[in-house]
Amino acid sequence: MSESFISIRDLHFSRGKRQIFSGVSLDIPAGKITAIMGPSGTGKTTLLRLVGGQLKPSQGSLSVQGLQIPELNRKQLYQARKRMGMLFQSGALLTDLSVFENIAFPIREHFDFPESMIRDIVLMKLELVGLRGARGLMPAELSGGMARRVALARAIVLDPVLMMYDEPFTGLDPVTLGTIVSLIRELNESLGLTSVVVSHDIHETFSIADHVCILAEGKVAAAGSPEELLNSDSAFVQQFVQGKPDGPMPFHYPAPDFSQDLMQGADSQC
Amino acid sequence: MLDTLQRIGAFTLDTLSSLGRASLFLVQVIAGIKSTLLRPRLLLRELYSVGVLSLLIIIFSAIFVGMVLSLLGYVTLVDFGAESSLGVLVSLSLIRELGPVLSALLFSGRAGSALTAEIGLMKATEQLASMEMMAVDPIHRIVTPRFLAGCISLPLLSVIFMSLGIYAGYLVGSVWLGVDEGSFWSQMQSKVEFGYDVINGVIKSMVFAFVVTWIAVFQGYNAMPTSEGVSRATTNSVVYSALAVLALDFILTAIMFVK
Ligand SMILES: Nc1ncnc2c1ncn2[C@@H]1O[C@H](COP(=O)(O)OP(=O)(O)O)[C@@H](O)[C@H]1O
Numbered sequence: 001m002s003e004s005f006i007s008i009r010d011l012h013f014s015r016g017k018r019q020i021f022s023g024v025s026l027d028i029p030a031g032k033i034t035a036i037m038g039p040s041g042t043g044k045t046t047l048l049r050l051v052g053g054q055l056k057p058s059q060g061s062l063s064v065q066g067l068q069i070p071e072l073n074r075k076q077l078y079q080a081r082k083r084m085g086m087l088f089q090s091g092a093l094l095t096d097l098s099v100f101e102n103i104a105f106p107i108r109e110h111f112d113f114p115e116s117m118i119r120d121i122v123l124m125k126l127e128l129v130g131l132r133g134a135r136g137l138m139p140a141e142l143s144g145g146m147a148r149r150v151a152l153a154r155a156i157v158l159d160p161v162l163m164m165y166d167e168p169f170t171g172l173d174p175v176t177l178g179t180i181v182s183l184i185r186e187l188n189e190s191l192g193l194t195s196v197v198v199s200h201d202i203h204e205t206f207s208i209a210d211h212v213c214i215l216a217e218g219k220v221a222a223a224g225s226p227e228e229l230l231n232s233d234s235a236f237v238q239q240f241v242q243g244k245p246d247g248p249m250p251f252h253y254p255a256p257d258f259s260q261d262l263m264q265g266a267d268s269q270c
Numbered sequence: 271m272l273d274t275l276q277r278i279g280a281f282t283l284d285t286l287s288s289l290g291r292a293s294l295f296l297v298q299v300i301a302g303i304k305s306t307l308l309r310p311r312l313l314l315r316e317l318y319s320v321g322v323l324s325l326l327i328i329i330f331s332a333i334f335v336g337m338v339l340s341l342l343g344y345v346t347l348v349d350f351g352a353e354s355s356l357g358v359l360v361s362l363s364l365i366r367e368l369g370p371v372l373s374a375l376l377f378s379g380r381a382g383s384a385l386t387a388e389i390g391l392m393k394a395t396e397q398l399a400s401m402e403m404m405a406v407d408p409i410h411r412i413v414t415p416r417f418l419a420g421c422i423s424l425p426l427l428s429v430i431f432m433s434l435g436i437y438a439g440y441l442v443g444s445v446w447l448g449v450d451e452g453s454f455w456s457q458m459q460s461k462v463e464f465g466y467d468v469i470n471g472v473i474k475s476m477v478f479a480f481v482v483t484w485i486a487v488f489q490g491y492n493a494m495p496t497s498e499g500v501s502r503a504t505t506n507s508v509v510y511s512a513l514a515v516l517a518l519d520f521i522l523t524a525i526m527f528v529k
């Protein structure tokens with residue numbers, strides 16, 4: 001494996017009383033596409049936010065290109081974020097700006113470029129995602145797939161070295177899904193990025209990832225190349241990869257015995 | 271008993287920690303003032319949506335409050351043959367009390383709630399988080415211009431409220447009910463001191479502007495990122511603003527006008 005771009009060691013994080021990570025260690029290799037997988041609610045989005053420095057771990061280390069993210073001061077953190085692009089689950093376009101202005105937003109905020117140059121950069125990025133013709137639309141006029149592609153164009157507008165995708169495959173029609181999958185692949189190769197894809201869609205993720213980490217119950221449950229995981233003999237990995245409802249990973253949220261719960265009836269509070 | 275004590279304790283801790291967070295937030299908002307002033311276009315836009323769009327309701331209410339005040343004042347004063355003091359009564363009530371307080375209450379319903387909902391929705395739709403990831407501070411970029419716009423608009427709106435209210439009072443008192451025009455204005459001139467009454471009225475409305483806008487932007491920024499959370503934050507924004515304005519009004523009045 002090539003040198004690691006992001007290196008996470010013994011990471012702990014909790015929300016209120018709920019422990020979300022209890023000792024995650026993983027490496028994300030440079031120039032590759034790494035997938036972070038796991039059931040909903042395991043903290044995949046949280047992990048991306050920790051990498052982006054929006055949340056601080058309670059314990060453990062997290063470095064991106066050798067920089068200890070939790071120890072950076074505000075200014076250094078903002079400097080580091082200019083080299084990261086993040087595609088949010090919802091797209092998170094600014095609703096009061098047009099498609100063009102949304103993509104121009106990071107440039108206008110950080111640089112004093114002349115208008116013609118901003119226009120060139122924005123149109124170039126829009127062409128890359130195939131939406132040059134939609135530059136005048138408002139976010140409310142876009143379909144879900146288009147919004148995600150606009151958000152993708154915005155995420156790469158400052159030419160990041162790291163791209164993070166939060167659930168890029170959910171809620172898309174098959175054609176848009178195909179476009180997004182190939183865009184992630186192409187961007188990673190043509191721009192020389194390091195990509196992190198968070199997802200729970202086995203099929204699409206395994207088709208583009210070089211390396212996969214599966215999170216469960218606050219830890220890394222398994223890691224390896226897609227082939228290694230498909231051929232793994234761990235019961236948990238097999239359950240996850242094949243999407244079986246029964247196995248080591250429980251389908252039910254922890255609860256008291258069902259028949260007892262029913263018997264208690266109206267005297268109990270909930 | 272122990273339970274009640276425990277609940278009171280938890281409530282106090284909760285309130286204190288909210289106050290602490292709101293104060294920290296305020297410090298961050300104020301730290302963004304310089305960069306906002308360097309980009310006047312952002313501020314102008316917010317002045318328009320916070321201030322200009324609140325004008326209509328302020329104008330409308332000022333006219334009716336002024337008319338009612340004059341009408342009721344006349345009915346009372348005329349019994350004592352003191353209707354020539356109508357101008358003083360109308361203007362002092364509006365300048366010292368009704369102008370600042372009513373504008374603040376109307377402003378929190380019209381503009382404060384809109385600020386809370388807007389910021390809360392931006393949070394719920396991850397727009398604020400995405401700004402952070404684009405290395406843009408959402409407090410400086412989104413909150414500070416709105417906060418400044420509120421602090422500037424409300425005092426101006428209050429002055430408009432006072433002036434229009436007094437003029438509407440004059441129309442009802444002199445033009446309709448026949449109070450002598452000369453004594454209406456001259457009594458007002460001799461009894462209302464600019465440096466005391468007007469300045470104190472404006473100071474009141476500046477304090478209200480600060481508090482109402484602070485509550486509005488904090489409630490929005492602190493909202494739970496769900497539709498329910500945003501709706502609760504909007505309600506809280508209006509309710510807390512009203513309570514804060516009324517309580518502060520009492521304190522300020524006691525300090526300013528009771529000798
Ligand atoms: N703002 C928040 N406040 C409290 N708990 C949260 C918040 N965001 C997420 N969580 C909790 O953290 C856990 C992990 O969330 P998340 O990282 O979004 O999971 P995933 O992206 O893997 O579905 C969830 O159980 C969720 O309930």
Ligand SMILES: [Mg+2]
Nearest residue numbers: 044045089167
């Ligand atoms: Mg998620």
